[in-house]
Amino acid sequence: MTAPWDPGCVTFAIDRSHATPITAQITATLRAAIVEGRLRPGTRLPSWLDLAAQLGVARGTVKAAYEALADEFLVFSAGAAGTRVAERRAPRPVEAQQVDIPRPLQDMERGFSLRPLPFQMGVPAQDAFPAKLWARLRTRAVRANAMAPVGPPDPRGEPELRGQIAAQLAITRGICCHPDQIILTSGYKNGLCLTLLALGVQGRTAWVEDPCYPVNRMGLAIGGVKAVPVPVDAKGIRVDMGVRAAPDAALAIVTPGQQAPTGVTLSAERRAALLAWAKREGAWIVEDDYLSELQLGGRAAPALAAQDPAGRVIHIGTFGKTISPSLGLGFVVAPVEIAARFGEVAGYLNPAPNVTTQLALTGFLADGHFLRHLRHMKSLYRERRDALHARLDRRIAVDAFAGLAVIAHLPRGYDDIALVRRAPELGIAPAPLSIWYAKPEDAQPGLVLCVTNLRAPILDKACDALAALIDEGAVRPLPAQAA
Numbered sequence: 001m002t003a004p005w006d007p008g009c010v011t012f013a014i015d016r017s018h019a020t021p022i023t024a025q026i027t028a029t030l031r032a033a034i035v036e037g038r039l040r041p042g043t044r045l046p047s048w049l050d051l052a053a054q055l056g057v058a059r060g061t062v063k064a065a066y067e068a069l070a071d072e073f074l075v076f077s078a079g080a081a082g083t084r085v086a087e088r089r090a091p092r093p094v095e096a097q098q099v100d101i102p103r104p105l106q107d108m109e110r111g112f113s114l115r116p117l118p119f120q121m122g123v124p125a126q127d128a129f130p131a132k133l134w135a136r137l138r139t140r141a142v143r144a145n146a147m148a149p150v151g152p153p154d155p156r157g158e159p160e161l162r163g164q165i166a167a168q169l170a171i172t173r174g175i176c177c178h179p180d181q182i183i184l185t186s187g188y189k190n191g192l193c194l195t196l197l198a199l200g201v202q203g204r205t206a207w208v209e210d211p212c213y214p215v216n217r218m219g220l221a222i223g224g225v226k227a228v229p230v231p232v233d234a235k236g237i238r239v240d241m242g243v244r245a246a247p248d249a250a251l252a253i254v255t256p257g258q259q260a261p262t263g264v265t266l267s268a269e270r271r272a273a274l275l276a277w278a279k280r281e282g283a284w285i286v287e288d289d290y291l292s293e294l295q296l297g298g299r300a301a302p303a304l305a306a307q308d309p310a311g312r313v314i315h316i317g318t319f320g321k322t323i324s325p326s327l328g329l330g331f332v333v334a335p336v337e338i339a340a341r342f343g344e345v346a347g348y349l350n351p352a353p354n355v356t357t358q359l360a361l362t363g364f365l366a367d368g369h370f371l372r373h374l375r376h377m378k379s380l381y382r383e384r385r386d387a388l389h390a391r392l393d394r395r396i397a398v399d400a401f402a403g404l405a406v407i408a409h410l411p412r413g414y415d416d417i418a419l420v421r422r423a424p425e426l427g428i429a430p431a432p433l434s435i436w437y438a439k440p441e442d443a444q445p446g447l448v449l450c451v452t453n454l455r456a457p458i459l460d461k462a463c464d465a466l467a468a469l470i471d472e473g474a475v476r477p478l479p480a481q482a483a
């Protein structure tokens, strides 16, 4: 297929005084002629020499313009037959109204990459993030990474970072592990995904706490694992009820340090009972240690993985709460017996995230910033929680301190999901309590009020907005549990 070159189709207007290089001007003129269809597919372009002579420019200038067009697949070199215009498939315009793909996590997140509002869960204090230090560490990491000889990175994560995490875990969580038991992830959800793949538990059953982080129930369903809700009381998960409901479950997902969302710590007897069940049945315990050392009530309880000589606990940690979700980093500590399996899954299906961020985090841990930051966050969050508690007491019944949040139960008949949907209009973003329960009929309506971003200057306004929101729910009781 050929078409003759028609000089009338293309008008070059070379402007030597313009800031745009001459090569780019030639490229742009030819690109426009091709895209607009004035130069048809198969058209042979003039040789570099001919066009250069015609335009009064160097041959290399035309050659560079042709190469740029070839990089964009607009022309191709046909050997002795010269450079020709390529066949183009016109991009099919996608009409916006044809596509309506709902975004994920509709009930859990009000949107993504939005500025956090007061009471919003899952985000640490924005004003206390060590932004300058982090930027410096990242710059250092980018340079180190760019200069380093390039080889495939360890899919389990950078060895130095895994060594640092092992050292920190020994100090803050009492866990004694080898760095090769640690696999870097992009956060809790990724840790759960890696775990489900490594354990190969599709088609089996898992205990989940009731109430629990809703991600667990949905995540298990997506992973083909049946979730069996096990009630939680003031001592944590009712192990006896779990044993009765599903003695042969393949795993149990628990939050022993601070139960999510109630905040209770799993008691010593329940810990022993859970570990005994796992050992007896050959089951696994997935410990979601999302708050790590961030226990506002005092010293954090030891991790369950630190009390597990039989090696049944898979410990999932995250830097999302302790530093920032923007890092997108967490880790799994696998028992020695199955650590190689976790490494294989990371290697084939789930490699560790971005090396540069890992190197920056290595510096943050190695230079002692992490422990200092944790100490600072604990006292800041305690201050903010106490200030909220003192301020709320006047109008809203506070039922529990839970992790980094305060829980305010609402009377039956309130639709906390509908309330929460309206909250951003008032400039706040509490979370509904009811979605943490497995069954709507058992769900207790309420609001989970995260304290991390409640800076003193905004506290009064945020509490007034909250009271107005709750009053609105009282005046216009909403149909209970409307989804």
Ligand SMILES: Cc1ncc(COP(=O)(O)O)c(C=O)c1O
Pocket (backbone or CB within 6 Å): 121, 122, 186, 187, 188, 189, 213, 255, 260, 288, 290, 318, 319, 320, 321, 325, 330
């Ligand atoms: C119980 C629990 N686990 C895990 C997470 C999420 O951790 P990440 O920041 O790694 O996504 C959350 C977030 O709110 C949580 O509440």
